[in-house]
Amino acid sequence: MLKKIGRLFVIKNRFEAFVIIYALALGAMSRGVDYLEQYPGGWGWALFAATSGAVFLAGAKILDGLKAEKELAELREGATGPKTV
Template sequence: MLRKLGRLFVIKTRIEAFLIIYALALGSSARGMVYLHEYPGFGGKLLFLATTGAVFLAGAKILDCLKLEAEVGELRAQALPRE
């Protein structure tokens, strides 16, 4: 039962990754708007850029990990002896 629940939190496809990245972007832009309101001027703009930049970094890492997991899966499939 716990394995079934755990599988819900595993990103398997690029579509799922893009949906998660989109959700992260919405949250970061909302937080960035709060920063712009609380810290008017250059400081607020820098914090806004930092929140959106974090999404770019996280999105790139998610997509790279998906590619790596696919390559590892292929190597494992090749290494298994066929019966």
């Protein structure tokens, strides 16, 4: 049962990755706007840029992880035949 629940939290394809990245971006921009209100001026803009930059880094890591997982699955399949679950 826990294995089935655990599979809900695994990103399986690029569409799911982009949905998660979009959600991260919405939250980060909301946080960035809060920073602009709390810290007017240069520091607010710097924190706003940091929140958006964090989304770029996280998105790249998620997409790279998907690519690596796909390549690993192809290598396993080529070495041992089709994977059976």
